[in-house]
Amino acid sequence: MLTDMNTTLELTEGAASNDPDTGLRAVAALRTLTDRLELLQVENARRIGWSWQDIASRLGVTKQTVHRKYGRLIGRK
């Protein structure tokens, strides 16, 4: 079972490095996933009282960037 999965993974990884269609779709899906996780984490951090500054420093961006991106969507609290 495990070896079967590893084989599948190797095959698909091979495809990812060669085929632009597969590779680009993977990048797009990864970006969507990252966006969702970021939104979820930022919203949760705000809800439990984190400042925009604290959130921004963890994400490695400026306070203005994170506030511009999420300020209206999440709001204060």
Place this chain on the structure above:
Amino acid sequence: MSPLFSPALRETVVQAHRQALGLGHDFIGGEHLLLALAGSWTPAGAALREQGVTPDQVRAQIQRLLPGASLAGRDPRSAGPIDAEALATIGIDLEAVRARVERAFGPGALSYPVRCSRRPAWRRIRLPGHRPSRRHRSRSGGHLPFTTRAKQMLECAQREARAQQATTAGADHLALAVIATDGGGMAPAILSALGVAEAPLRAAILDRYRPAS
């Protein structure tokens, strides 16, 4: 007078709303209520899972029976499903990510990560027969409408509550209404696809029934 809806039932409806959005649907139907119940920490949820009606199974059946995603791409906060296949090609198991995220943030969190309003979710979703106050009415948009059948299920939950002399209609009453095969619709189709019959399921829910929930 009709029994009021309990907090557990309201929370179930909120979760059903989340699940519907996560699936890219623009309505709340019996299938979403079933999905929410199957994932809930209520006696009915435990009874459903015990009979093999797990959130994953229900979600898979909904996607099989109703693949349409009418909301997809319209709202960045619920921009349709994430491409699990594409992620698998770079070694990311989306279901594993989803499971961890939902364990921390609740069902549907990854599909619909943000609340759009500061008002509590149960206030934003208008249950049939419960009009919002005038102050809130103009701002009460943003939620999905119930299907006729889902409305009937909520009314049926009240009848179930009345039949058991309960003062509020809870998640367990809703579960009894949702699994009822005489209502038709997708919930019974999902249950029959999972090979679960109504009678033993009903018995299992009633077995765990506690008036306080």
